[in-house]
Amino acid sequence: MRRRTFLSTLPAGAILAGAGVANAAAVQAAATRPAVQNAPSVDPYAGVGPGNRNSGLQFVGRSTVWGAHGAAATAHPRATLIGIDTLRRGGSAIDAAIAINAALGFLEPTANGIGGDAFCMLWDPAQRKVVGLNGSGNSPRGLSLDTARSKAVDGFLPKYGAVTVNVPGTVDAWWSAHQRYGKL
Incomplete structure (x- = not known):
């Protein structure tokens, strides 16, 4: 399979994750949120992207x-x-x-x-x-x-x-x- 064909069959989330931008929206949203005093700003969904498995593994494709x-x-x-x-x-x-x-x-x-x-x-x-x-x-x-x-x-x-x-x-x-x- 040629590289171009392979990349066209991948889900968009995999291509973005490979480019390091899978969590760009989450990072930007966290940066624009107002900080709350004395409260940890932990996002329970940080790092979860499209296609991630319910076992907790990061997106690795099907x-x-x-x-x-x-x-x-x-x-x-x-x-x-x-x-x-x-x-x-x-x-x-x-x-x-x-x-x-x-x-x-x-x-x-x-x-x-x-x-x-x-x-x-x-x-x-x-x-x-x-x-x-x-x-x-x-x-x-x-x-x-x-x-x-x-x-x-x-x-x-x-x-x-x-x-x-x-x-x-x-x-x-x-x-x-x-x-x-x-x-x-």
Whole structure:
């Protein structure tokens, strides 16, 4: 990959961080704030830039690995390696995606896990079109439509509460995707 192409694919935050200006706005904002007597002026978000990981590591880019026969990109280096290893063992892209998503459940538990939903858009070579897999869970069996409508506020379900919680659909989405596109 040529340097110009590589730089054009980087997020703007990475380019600015490399140039030493990732925190220029924070530095200028801190310089223009009035000083308060007897209070430390510690900014809890100093040094946090676009793309930083929730593990506290500074922005180092996504953990992308290119290969001659496959690629994986995740928010965690170990998850990326799990995806690449799955591809090396002869797995399909869906096998790698399932392995990555399962790994991210414990590598990045604040963003992933089997207790949620999973959605996927992929190219189906047999149908020669993009297909989507909806891994949202069902509503609880005991929840009736009348009960849900009675809890609605201005025609919308409430943001919080049992009425808006569904049965997790991640594992079923993995199973459905694997049955259609998996190899391992």
